Amino acid sequence: MTDKTVADNRLLHGGDYNPDQWLDYPEILKDDLRLMKQAKTNTFTLGVFAWSALEPTEGEFQFGWLDERIDAIHKMGGRVILATPSGARPAWMSKKYPEVLRTSEKRTKMLQGGRHNHCFSSPIYREKVAIINRKLAERYGNHPALLMWHISNEFSGDCHCDFCQANFRSWLKDKYETLEKLNHAWWGPFWSHTITEWSEIESPSSIGESMVHGLNLDWKRFVTDQTIDFYKHEIVPLREISPSIPITTNFMADTHDLIPFQSLNYSEFAKHVDIVSWDCYPAWHNDWEETKDLAAKVGFINDLYRSLKQQPFLIMESTPSGVNWHDVNKTKRPGMHLLSSMQFIAHGSDSVLYFQWRKSRGSSEKFHGAVVDHDNSETNRVFQEVSAVGGALEKIAEVKGTHKQARVAIVYDWENNWALNDAQGFSDSTKQYPQTLQKHYQSFWKKDISVDIVTLNQELASYDLVIAPMLYMMSDETISKLESYVFNGGTLVSSYISGLVDDTDLAHLSGWPAPLKRIFGMEVKETDTLYPKDRNALIYNGKQYEIKDYCTIFENKEADVLATYMEDFYQGNPAVVKNSYGKGKTYFIGARTEQSFLDDLYEEIQQEVKLHTETNILHEEGVSVQTRESDDYYYFFVMNFTEQKQTIMLKESFYDLLTQETIDEHVELSPYEVMVLRKEK
Amino acid sequence: MTDKTVADNRLLHGGDYNPDQWLDYPEILKDDLRLMKQAKTNTFTLGVFAWSALEPTEGEFQFGWLDERIDAIHKMGGRVILATPSGARPAWMSKKYPEVLRTSEKRTKMLQGGRHNHCFSSPIYREKVAIINRKLAERYGNHPALLMWHISNEFSGDCHCDFCQANFRSWLKDKYETLEKLNHAWWGPFWSHTITEWSEIESPSSIGESMVHGLNLDWKRFVTDQTIDFYKHEIVPLREISPSIPITTNFMADTHDLIPFQSLNYSEFAKHVDIVSWDCYPAWHNDWEETKDLAAKVGFINDLYRSLKQQPFLIMESTPSGVNWHDVNKTKRPGMHLLSSMQFIAHGSDSVLYFQWRKSRGSSEKFHGAVVDHDNSETNRVFQEVSAVGGALEKIAEVKGTHKQARVAIVYDWENNWALNDAQGFSDSTKQYPQTLQKHYQSFWKKDISVDIVTLNQELASYDLVIAPMLYMMSDETISKLESYVFNGGTLVSSYISGLVDDTDLAHLSGWPAPLKRIFGMEVKETDTLYPKDRNALIYNGKQYEIKDYCTIFENKEADVLATYMEDFYQGNPAVVKNSYGKGKTYFIGARTEQSFLDDLYEEIQQEVKLHTETNILHEEGVSVQTRESDDYYYFFVMNFTEQKQTIMLKESFYDLLTQETIDEHVELSPYEVMVLRKEK
Amino acid sequence: MTDKTVADNRLLHGGDYNPDQWLDYPEILKDDLRLMKQAKTNTFTLGVFAWSALEPTEGEFQFGWLDERIDAIHKMGGRVILATPSGARPAWMSKKYPEVLRTSEKRTKMLQGGRHNHCFSSPIYREKVAIINRKLAERYGNHPALLMWHISNEFSGDCHCDFCQANFRSWLKDKYETLEKLNHAWWGPFWSHTITEWSEIESPSSIGESMVHGLNLDWKRFVTDQTIDFYKHEIVPLREISPSIPITTNFMADTHDLIPFQSLNYSEFAKHVDIVSWDCYPAWHNDWEETKDLAAKVGFINDLYRSLKQQPFLIMESTPSGVNWHDVNKTKRPGMHLLSSMQFIAHGSDSVLYFQWRKSRGSSEKFHGAVVDHDNSETNRVFQEVSAVGGALEKIAEVKGTHKQARVAIVYDWENNWALNDAQGFSDSTKQYPQTLQKHYQSFWKKDISVDIVTLNQELASYDLVIAPMLYMMSDETISKLESYVFNGGTLVSSYISGLVDDTDLAHLSGWPAPLKRIFGMEVKETDTLYPKDRNALIYNGKQYEIKDYCTIFENKEADVLATYMEDFYQGNPAVVKNSYGKGKTYFIGARTEQSFLDDLYEEIQQEVKLHTETNILHEEGVSVQTRESDDYYYFFVMNFTEQKQTIMLKESFYDLLTQETIDEHVELSPYEVMVLRKEK
Ligand SMILES: [Zn+2]
Ligand SMILES: [Zn+2]
Ligand SMILES: [Zn+2]
Incomplete structure (x- = not known):
């Protein structure tokens, strides 16, 4: 377990904030602060994908807008999670240094565009990342609003360029020492695939080798190690300048079944972050499964990411309504936002953070759910539901840092x-x-x-x-x-x-x-x-x-x-x-x-x-009771993942943190309703 | 509205004619003329894809065969729509000047083959087109048989070569003037996609940028403008030499739902043609919708293309039986050919033209429906149905040039x-x-x-x-x-x-x-x-x-x-x-x-x-009555798009142009039967 | 009919044997010999994909391991089918001579990997093949265990490199002599596709020409001829050194419908092999058809490959259990292995050979069915069923070489x-x-x-x-x-x-x-x-x-x-x-x-x-009776392809080769049971 924790005694509420998209709109920037308070938010992630705003041309840095925003948030009592901008490059970099661009498994050099498309091996990309990260650490590493570092964004993908081939061969030499051992592990003689020189090795490819399972497996291992290595390269200046600030990077899931992200081995990656954080986007209200079945899957993946470090984790991204990248982007029904947010806490999260604070005006994510819609209004349904979550998180703040115990x-x-x-x-x-x-x-x-x-x-x-x-x-x-x-x-x-x-x-x-x-x-x-x-x-x-x-x-x-x-x-x-x-x-x-x-x-x-629950809370299928505990208390999250009213039988009395009343015997839960009950140990 | 109209008082009947495929078969060429008369056809489109026949090697032109055919058609009383041959290139041109070949969105240079695969920006392709078009105009621009110019064929597609990238950047400079404005429109800071030099801009690509919606939209606009620009380049010599001859190019639909062609903005393109013409291929008798539902879709798209210039349009291609490129190529049932041809006229077309006059012997379109089948016979069912359409068009010739009025x-x-x-x-x-x-x-x-x-x-x-x-x-x-x-x-x-x-x-x-x-x-x-x-x-x-x-x-x-x-x-x-x-x-x-x-x-x-029909013709669902009108008359096309007999109630008397009788009260329409009724205003 | 026959009076039983994968496991190699006897096997195919074991670095050959294995098999009374190793290349060859790698139809040079991926035109590949084949012929061509040559493995695929384009153009020149004839056959003027120089011709491509049907057809013909030409190049040293040894290459089927392999014209290829052999992998027990319907398809394709030379053929590969490359790899139910093996013989095969003798430890085929499983045990079900087939083949050995007669x-x-x-x-x-x-x-x-x-x-x-x-x-x-x-x-x-x-x-x-x-x-x-x-x-x-x-x-x-x-x-x-x-x-x-x-x-x-069966064996649908005959006898294979017991009515008495009893009247066949009945002519 790391010795670095989130230095704020509140459950974090807020999310990704991109003022760099709105620098021409001072009235919007002003509204943000007002609305942040109204939404009962306290934590904002800045700088994700902000490289072109921070370094618009090579070597010329513009931190003024970021200074202003961080100070404003700080003044408001809020905290900042500061991202390194390496998740996407400015166009000038791709133009001047094409080596930073990825090469696909078909050995095609990609063009500038999208995101997560840099070569992790490129010396120039590493150099550019080192410079900007050091600048950020120097400028903000000791800012009192700084809560955490957020490295890049949703690491993923691989590159098959010559740099990466060379790194892969080195990795294999370290692992196997001799080609004899490598050929044995890869069952070389099969289809005459024996390797006779290290230089003959190529990463798996649909236009080359794809059937040597040992090679495929080692390539996936290498990609995890290489991604971690890049991450470790990123954090050098941050650790040096702000040694007490915890560092994370946001993990993901694969959809649409909501299973753990498969492309990177997070059990390895988790060793290198101080706190596990992740981005959770279940397809609530879909037409292929019942809400309770999806809820169990969400439970599974949260318990997995919590167990990686056996300590509270963070939800770094979630949506207050719908997303923009599912096949069908349906909005959360009333009540689901509070319920699903409480479920994160119930499984060990110390945060409910969103992608995104405010909907973009343009490009592909402009309809991704956000706290603030294009109408810039605090009266709409989604904003109201977010504020309600903010209120609830304040009421249950004492669960922060508590643990789950499993047998x-x-x-x-x-x-x-x-x-x-x-x-x-x-x-x-x-x-x-x-x-x-x-x-x-x-x-x-x-x-x-x-x-x-x-x-x-x-x-x-x-x-x-x-x-x-x-x-x-x-x-x-x-x-x-x-x-x-x-x-x-x-x-x-x-x-x-x-x-x-x-x-x-x-x-x-x-x-x-x-x-x-x-x-x-x-x-x-x-x-x-x-x-x-x-x-x-x-x-x-x-x-x-x-x-x-x-x-x-x-x-x-x-x-x-x-x-x-x-x-x-x-x-x-x-x-x-x-x-x-x-x-x-x-x-x-x-x-x-x-x-x-x-x-x-x-x-x-x-x-x-002799496993049994400690809860003394009886219910029908579709209701889930998840437990967190501190030294003194049990906290029971009683969640109704059905579209029906549910009668809950309490075999003893509990203190309800949300209503702040003591309850016992029968309680009725509305569809999607949640209770947080406390019991002394 | 253009001042150029089709200088022939007949409804056009005929279609694409490719004698260049049959120059080794003099008996076939002779039969064509005889069969054209029997089919009651009067108009033929020549020269589509004839470049290799017209300029078999660079700079050596062979017009003899075309002279002979045009003269023969003229002698027979027919008219000619002459196509420029730019829809496909001779192989020698691709070999000698690879720049004329398109580059795909994946930045792959295409090989010679197919059709519609030239770079619209290529200076050499433009030069070669200018030469052959001028030759055609000089030779045939004042031929008495010449009715219209047909530019290229079914323009479509895009090219991502360096010439096209440069043209795209120029187009953007003209539109936005400054990168600041462009970045605002494209919401540049999102994912750090701010552009700092014009040269950083690349067309959308699946191996580069595909998520910047402003870029995607501008690229599509540019492709329309670039295609029109190429078209305008094509028509320069034609306008110069034959200023009174109207010019068109054949538009398309997308299938299989039969919706307007999506890749080009025809509302822009229509401004530059004298007459809108298009190629209509509904999947009659399919197994996913009723005939009447498909008929309504056909009505929609004809009304759209008619409305582009608010004047009669032309059906440039249709099939007398089936096509070769649907998933299932079913033949038209008896009666459907006359019904569907009359529907074109009913919605404002002044023509029923076919692809194709005669089935090819070889290559991919040899089973596409045609007036003349491989049996070269006038006795077969399809030929007979085409002749019947020819007869009907002669009987209703007075509707030519009449309009539709809509509220x-x-x-x-x-x-x-x-x-x-x-x-x-x-x-x-x-x-x-x-x-x-x-x-x-x-x-x-x-x-x-x-x-x-x-x-x-x-x-x-x-x-x-x-x-x-x-x-x-x-x-x-x-x-x-x-x-x-x-x-x-x-x-x-x-x-x-x-x-x-x-x-x-x-x-x-x-x-x-x-x-x-x-x-x-x-x-x-x-x-x-x-x-x-x-x-x-x-x-x-x-x-x-x-x-x-x-x-x-x-x-x-x-x-x-x-x-x-x-x-x-x-x-x-x-x-x-x-x-x-x-x-x-x-x-x-x-x-x-x-x-x-x-x-x-x-x-x-x-x-x-207070919308109501002017028709006084009552019927059940599945029958459609469409109206054209001249200064003196209404023309009602009464069409039975069902597989059942339909009883039509006439509330007044009408003159039936096809039977040349006056009718009133009850009329019974057979499945797929059509009447054309005239009423004085 | 060839004058070369399989010089062994046993029905062949055995299959692909890859000791080159196990050279580090002497105990496994020893077990092989013991198990081969127990499984009643007699014939083994060695050397398929063994190039990297035979020539681990360029020009250095290692035959010791192969000498030892062939001698051991010989000593045991077994026979060897020796493969040329050209089905896959060592990595050193691709590295040093990239020309040996195929170019895809998209004109992409492939990387080393997979198998069947060499250019048939490459002079260097042909030279390397000639060298290794000559070495094999010199060393083993007169070995008393050598039964047959097996050229490469499952020839397939095509290459679009410059060598192959040149060969294609030569092939076309030989066929058409003039471009005029070629253009006529390809219906050149269609879409201006007339060829004016031989060098303009390119093989069909999805990034170029794909719609000229004459070109597509000629390319497929060329690919067959080119593959045969490569095969003929391979056999030169073998014929020269071991003129009496028959030569084959293993043909295939396409799945999942089990139809004849479509990419090569085997009716041409069959002319060049001494004996037709093929690899048969029906998806028994699937969920889309009944066993008897699949059995009829298996009958069809065996009768096709038998008819290619109108003589007994060989099953070169089959599986004793499941495969690894079907969508679903289900194991054969008890009894099916004997039944399906007998079906091969019934339709004219003189062998039941397997891919593979022993499951690999690694790579993609490690779960493909084999005689010997990873447990290296003779007690498991599959091994037992293989031994039973071995026993049955010994009992019916007299059918070897007999024919089928069809009207x-x-x-x-x-x-x-x-x-x-x-x-x-x-x-x-x-x-x-x-x-x-x-x-x-x-x-x-x-x-x-x-x-x-x-x-x-x-x-x-x-x-x-x-x-x-x-x-x-x-x-x-x-x-x-x-x-x-x-x-x-x-x-x-x-x-x-x-x-x-x-x-x-x-x-x-x-x-x-x-x-x-x-x-x-x-x-x-x-x-x-x-x-x-x-x-x-x-x-x-x-x-x-x-x-x-x-x-x-x-x-x-x-x-x-x-x-x-x-x-x-x-x-x-x-x-x-x-x-x-x-x-x-x-x-x-x-x-x-x-x-x-x-x-x-x-x-x-x-x-x-007046077609009627000669069998006098009556049964319900799902039972198949197939006949082979010698000069003196009819052999009736009575096969129950149903999951039910079947009553068979015999209208005369027969000698049952498997039970070695004479039977008549009613016989009951268990599900999947088979009888082989002999009757004097
Ligand atoms: Zn790389
Ligand atoms: Zn271009
Ligand atoms: Zn080749």
């Missing part, structure tokens, strides 16, 4: 996702590793049981239950870690398509690894991949559950059979088994089942492990 | 379509600006009420009713024009997604423009974009109508509420309002409704504005 | 497929030439009637019935051949979209060719292309059958009308006609019908031609 961990591994998505032999459209984990998570979310989503870097011993489904790629170290966890008394759940390859994506020799056979009490023999319309079923505790996509055929050794297959040539064979190993227990789920099977199996496991 | 105008704005399609914040798949206008049009088509489809360049004062839905982009000038129109007594209808941005695609400051608030008596607050499966409804005159895609939430000030929402958080809010302003009235339709709502609302408006 | 031929023409797929004027999604032929084939497969699938190169006189549907492209020679076949007593069936163009894809002048009118007794007038949801029907023998996609309208002259249309403007017109011509008969099927019509019509034709 259950679900393992999420970015590299496993990369390797599994690359694997040929199953079915591309049904792999869905992150989505599958979200389904396991949902069985706990429904019961208000706190869950950490952990990576393989983290310790497992403190958890009563560890869930690691579809862990296709398991290094020997991982296998040992899991064995040791179970041996010492832990309960482990795994599933189909687990334990097939090592960390270089080479199949384990001699079939399914011996330690896995030991801990699960059986041996995996075959994985049957089903066509989309194929169905099987399993029977468990006398009840039948539908199966699709995947069925593992295994040979039981000493495990207890919990469920058996009902169809196909493995009819009657075990589908789910339970085993005892050392002081611990394991469960292996052989097939992809409907959600209700997971719910029912985990009900059994929860009883076995 | 209703629907506003179609090409630039609005560009800007709206680029807008992010709604839903790309449901924008459908042209299709939406076609639905409004259909409410009038069903009632035989003539409609002009006008652009914002045109005067509105003469119309009793102006309909301008989804006019997302409104300049201050447009807003004033609309306000003034209403103030002076006009009736204006608008709808959701109107009035959001100005003509540089910048959002109007202070929200919805004040003049719009005034004339509509309310203020637009939010536009709710729905997911595809979402439905709402409105209630109007006690009847309920389904809503999808878009709902405007507005705050009523002084308007009358005609309809209210039935669902969602704006249930009970106004959905459609009516207002009085000055001497005029306005209607605002807040949501996308089913067709029947438009029909019913426009029924009310038609009564209010 | 029915279906004409399959690769060039027709190319031309038809390029044709514009029908509907791209419904052309389906190969699939349509498979439906005709199915009517015979259901009745156990042997069919040859022949090309237009082959003699027809020996067949009682020739079926040539959708033969869009017919040269004058083909038309004469068909006329002569009928005149001399043959029975010919053809269908819609036949006889429209000649062999340069030029439409026949004067409409449908006169000889076709003569033999079919009618004249084709129009082809009506239907939209996907459109349906028509025909009535035949009092029964109604559904029609979709295509309806031919023809004018009957003297044919007997067998069926008429029930709908649309050609209602009552003939849909299917029968005619007598000379000593023969013809049938013309005007529309695309449901399968049951083909079954019923062919029932009538089978009776007329």
